Amino acid sequence: MGNVRFEAIKIAKERQPSNDQRLTTNDRVKDYFARDVFTRAKMKEYIAPEVLEQLFDDVDNGRTIHRDIAGSVAIGMRKWAMDRGATHYTHWFQPLTGGTAEKHDAFFTLNKDGQLMEDFSGDSLYQQEPDASSFPSGGIRNTFEARGYSAWDPSSPVFLIGDTLCIPTVFVAYTGEALDYKTPLIRSTASLCHAALEVCGYFDKTVKHVHANLGWEQEYFLVDEALYMARPDLMLTGRTLMGHDSAKNQQLEDHYFGSIPQRVLAFMRELEYEALCAGIPVRTRHNEVAPNQFEMAPIFEDVNLANDHNLLVMSIMERVAQKHHFRVLLHEKPYAGVNGSGKHCNWSLQTNTGVNLLAPGKNPYQNLQFVTFLVNVLMAVQRHNGLLKASIVSATNEHRLGGNEAPPAIISVFLGKQLTEVLDKLEHASADKGIIINAKKEMKLGVANIPEILLDNTDRNRTSPFAFTGNRFEFRAVGSSANCGGAMLALNAAVAEQLMLFKAEVDGRIEKGEPKERVLFDVIKKYIVACKAIRFDGNGYDDEWKTEAAKRGLDCETSVPLIIDRYLAPESVKMFQYTNVLSEAELHSRSEVKWGTYVKKIQIESRVLGDLVINHVLPAAKRYQTMLLQNVLAVKQVFSADETATLNAMDYSIIRQIEQHSGGLFAGVEAMTEARHKANRQPDERSKAIAYHDTVLPLMAEIRSHADALELIVDDELWTLPKYRELLFIH
Ligand code: ADP
Numbered sequence: 001m002g003n004v005r006f007e008a009i010k011i012a013k014e015r016q017p018s019n020d021q022r023l024t025t026n027d028r029v030k031d032y033f034a035r036d037v038f039t040r041a042k043m044k045e046y047i048a049p050e051v052l053e054q055l056f057d058d059v060d061n062g063r064t065i066h067r068d069i070a071g072s073v074a075i076g077m078r079k080w081a082m083d084r085g086a087t088h089y090t091h092w093f094q095p096l097t098g099g100t101a102e103k104h105d106a107f108f109t110l111n112k113d114g115q116l117m118e119d120f121s122g123d124s125l126y127q128q129e130p131d132a133s134s135f136p137s138g139g140i141r142n143t144f145e146a147r148g149y150s151a152w153d154p155s156s157p158v159f160l161i162g163d164t165l166c167i168p169t170v171f172v173a174y175t176g177e178a179l180d181y182k183t184p185l186i187r188s189t190a191s192l193c194h195a196a197l198e199v200c201g202y203f204d205k206t207v208k209h210v211h212a213n214l215g216w217e218q219e220y221f222l223v224d225e226a227l228y229m230a231r232p233d234l235m236l237t238g239r240t241l242m243g244h245d246s247a248k249n250q251q252l253e254d255h256y257f258g259s260i261p262q263r264v265l266a267f268m269r270e271l272e273y274e275a276l277c278a279g280i281p282v283r284t285r286h287n288e289v290a291p292n293q294f295e296m297a298p299i300f301e302d303v304n305l306a307n308d309h310n311l312l313v314m315s316i317m318e319r320v321a322q323k324h325h326f327r328v329l330l331h332e333k334p335y336a337g338v339n340g341s342g343k344h345c346n347w348s349l350q351t352n353t354g355v356n357l358l359a360p361g362k363n364p365y366q367n368l369q370f371v372t373f374l375v376n377v378l379m380a381v382q383r384h385n386g387l388l389k390a391s392i393v394s395a396t397n398e399h400r401l402g403g404n405e406a407p408p409a410i411i412s413v414f415l416g417k418q419l420t421e422v423l424d425k426l427e428h429a430s431a432d433k434g435i436i437i438n439a440k441k442e443m444k445l446g447v448a449n450i451p452e453i454l455l456d457n458t459d460r461n462r463t464s465p466f467a468f469t470g471n472r473f474e475f476r477a478v479g480s481s482a483n484c485g486g487a488m489l490a491l492n493a494a495v496a497e498q499l500m501l502f503k504a505e506v507d508g509r510i511e512k513g514e515p516k517e518r519v520l521f522d523v524i525k526k527y528i529v530a531c532k533a534i535r536f537d538g539n540g541y542d543d544e545w546k547t548e549a550a551k552r553g554l555d556c557e558t559s560v561p562l563i564i565d566r567y568l569a570p571e572s573v574k575m576f577q578y579t580n581v582l583s584e585a586e587l588h589s590r591s592e593v594k595w596g597t598y599v600k601k602i603q604i605e606s607r608v609l610g611d612l613v614i615n616h617v618l619p620a621a622k623r624y625q626t627m628l629l630q631n632v633l634a635v636k637q638v639f640s641a642d643e644t645a646t647l648n649a650m651d652y653s654i655i656r657q658i659e660q661h662s663g664g665l666f667a668g669v670e671a672m673t674e675a676r677h678k679a680n681r682q683p684d685e686r687s688k689a690i691a692y693h694d695t696v697l698p699l700m701a702e703i704r705s706h707a708d709a710l711e712l713i714v715d716d717e718l719w720t721l722p723k724y725r726e727l728l729f730i731h
């Protein structure tokens, strides 16, 4: 009987880079970028100018699209898609399960005489009714109304995947509650951009719009398909539930920015080609810290579009990887002992006049604006640090956070030395001396107050979960498999609320007759003092930091089910209501879904682990033990009692170790199964999640330690699960 592991290794080692025909042509990126997207330029070829003018105006000003407009747009859209061979269309949405969902319909219908006719109406573009009951709603549909519908998001362009026209949509209950990530993300961006515009008004009245930008960096692992297939845990849970450390992993730091293996490069080329055709401006690719770990990043875009692109890229990755006989692991922690994967979310605010509100400006006035936005973000992150943590936790990201190679489980902000100095100076500056308003009505702040801010971009701190990186904030705690919408909507809403509070405070004082510049300066100074707790430039992994953070009143909870509670904290509910991003009912439903998903993920993992132990590890261990026992007996028959004792010493030791670990495994699996049953009997999702966290997870860790110990002693020939050295180093 062959050992599946050795068969898989053989297949994996013999693989050659697969060349994609399309990539050997001399095509230039500009020739195929956004080839599969119905861009504004292409719309002009297919849709009447007056319709487009109305559409663009509505989209750009965040107004609802009229049904008549949708009807005219649909005709052009279908023609464009069919000209490119499309036969179907789908509403493409982002349910709370994560990932994306789609239901394809053909571009034809039967007329009343039963004849086939091509059809794609404004209504089909506008709205669809997927069978909402199979998506999680956290009880919303029970409470309100059973049906949900998906509705066109005209701010994100439609695109083709193969023969299907994909229409980005929101997914909401009939009563209007959001059942997805996109709806509240759009609401949060609207709220943020409005609040930011109001604050911009203090500095520059010509600004008409503010946009929020997102530039994500997607980390992932690749593993050969044959090895993947031989690991039921990877197949079913996306991570290895056991596996002893490889003798060599990342300690030599030779993978990061090393040369990209040929087979991987072939995959990346095709991935980039596909992404670029879909209009995703991917720009960066490199090896990551762990072996077989990589990263891709595009140029930043508007948050909503960037998030759609990230979700699209994740599905393109999976498809392209399979063509290259790889599997892409988007899980945050596929392997213990080496780095996990995140999705850094680079976030910034930009005006329609091209000013980045989070970049130091060219003059003191712009710098005051910059500092205003900066300290408001700090205040928002401080006030809602627990919620922001809740926005990034999950059963999968839990394994990554708090480890010594990923963001710590306490949210703090890194500013860097220079910016910290600027804030320190401002804190102690005197408004009377510092502020001079010159004749041109341009406010001049004394150099001592708002110095020219030249930021040294290299001042980086990799341990910070939320870092300022020169002209943007980088939210690094977001998980690699996450829909970044969850984190972005929380951040957008928190900052929106903060900017609104700031505006109210400043306006209140201006109305009482205080001069604007003085009030701005005063309030900013007050904030600089108030947001000190969240600012931390030191090593986030230090134990001292944990003590210090607790003293500062930052959220130090590490249990995911309890962190999820932050969504329902009074200050979160108030903030989400104030900004019109999520209602209390929606927050309840979201938390339910989060707890439910947490439970299901760990339940599956726990079952898979039980199966691996009983069907793979124990049989291999027992087989080896039997071999050793036979050897002991044979030695006894041949040698004298004295000699036997020496000759069998090693066998005895291993036999006993196998016995001990096998016993531990068996008992562990029984205890884990019992703990699971008990957890399942808990009355609600939250209590179930807590039980899984507190009782099932620790047993899984214990079981793993026995399995990993056995892996180290059992004959390699008998071990059926591909080992870390194979999973991490074959490509
Ligand atoms: P690093 O690894 O140094 O953080 P990368 O080049 O890998 O940098 O990724 C940086 C990401 O940040 C890219 O997606 C980039 O487009 C994005 N980015 C750069 N400037 C901004 C900005 N002002 N706002 C938002 N995202 C930005």
Ligand code: MG
Pocket (backbone or CB within 6 Å): 217, 344, 474
């Ligand atoms: Mg980065």
